[in-house]
Amino acid sequence: MKIISKLFDNEAKCRGCNWDTKTLYSFEGEQGTNWENGLCGNCLADMLEQGNYHVTKGDFEKAYDILMEYWDCLPDERKMEMDKKLQECGV
């Protein structure tokens, strides 16, 4: 599945957390043009993690952008935890 994003001129609501964001993410073809079901970077990352999704190379660049956005939302103690996990994965 390809991850797609849309940048909104005005703030849009994330379906997951109701957070106002300018960028929503979704899967290509799944929502069509219906961005009411879009997720913010944080919720998308949570969904990928909880759903045990695997990122393939084609999605890497986009996934990296999402991770960076997710990273910015994390409290410091979670950053350290994530950093440790990433190092264990050899990233």
Ligand SMILES: [Zn+2]
């Ligand atoms: Zn959200």
